[in-house]
Amino acid sequence: MAGPRLQRLFEASARREGVPYADVLRRFTSRSALGRLVTGEDVAQAVVHLLGEGGRHITGQDLVVDAGTLV
Numbered sequence: 001m002a003g004p005r006l007q008r009l010f011e012a013s014a015r016r017e018g019v020p021y022a023d024v025l026r027r028f029t030s031r032s033a034l035g036r037l038v039t040g041e042d043v044a045q046a047v048v049h050l051l052g053e054g055g056r057h058i059t060g061q062d063l064v065v066d067a068g069t070l071v
Contacts, residue, residue: 002037033068042067 010028014021029035046065049055064070 001043002039006037028069031069032066036067038065038067 010024011021014024017024025037029037043065046063050058050063
């Protein structure tokens with residue numbers, strides 16, 4: 001999920017590889033089916049769906065909110 005921890009990891013990777021931060025970010029997001037990072041709002045929207053009418057028949061499932069990227 002996008003946030004300070006992931007940003008620090010990308011920054012460290014960029015320094016280690018001697019490439020711009022944007023290149024590391026682009027490389028990571030290119031592996032995602034949606035081509036982007038997941039935000040806290042994305043996760044919150046999934047929770048809202050599960051708690052609402054749309055989720056009333058969903059039981060015992062793992063809901064992966066990762067924009068198509070398994071890390």
